[in-house]
Amino acid sequence: xxxxxxxxxxxxxxxxxxxxxxxxxxxxxxxxxxxxxxxxxxxxxxxxxxxxxxxxxxxxxxxxxxxxxxxxxxxxxxxxxxxxxxxxxxxxxxxxxxxxxxxxxxxxxxxxxxxxxxxxxxxxxxxxxxxxxxxxxxxxxxxxxxx
Numbered sequence: 001x002x003x004x005x006x007x008x009x010x011x012x013x014x015x016x017x018x019x020x021x022x023x024x025x026x027x028x029x030x031x032x033x034x035x036x037x038x039x040x041x042x043x044x045x046x047x048x049x050x051x052x053x054x055x056x057x058x059x060x061x062x063x064x065x066x067x068x069x070x071x072x073x074x075x076x077x078x079x080x081x082x083x084x085x086x087x088x089x090x091x092x093x094x095x096x097x098x099x100x101x102x103x104x105x106x107x108x109x110x111x112x113x114x115x116x117x118x119x120x121x122x123x124x125x126x127x128x129x130x131x132x133x134x135x136x137x138x139x140x141x142x143x144x145x146x147x
Contacts, residue, residue, distance in 0.1 A: 001031040012045040019049035019089060020056065020082075029056055046096070050089035057082035 003025070005017050013035045016022075022029040030052055038048040038055075060082065063075035114120050 003028045015045045016049045020052050046093040050086045053082045053086035
């Protein structure tokens, strides 16, 4: 197994490490091979990082909190923190995916095909749908206050 990280963030593996905070060579959390596998399971590195955070939450959930005199180890807090991080990363990925726009009928032929397909969901609006029957276009050139 191997572990590597470059702050240049040139690879998805390094981006996953950055997002989950696994950047300290003295405190390695996930191996390169584990991150590579996570990247094959998800469509982008943010979702792979969320899965990595969930894996770390599971790892720390198996450990118990211990106290010995003044020394205390709270594995449950680490587990909860990684769960919260996974939720944040999934929300971030969802927000980024929601920002994408799907444009249909971008060609005249595509628009004609859609309009003639009785089984296709038709748009709820169209150019001129609110025009008064028999009314002419407003006065003035395009770009004036009438347009």
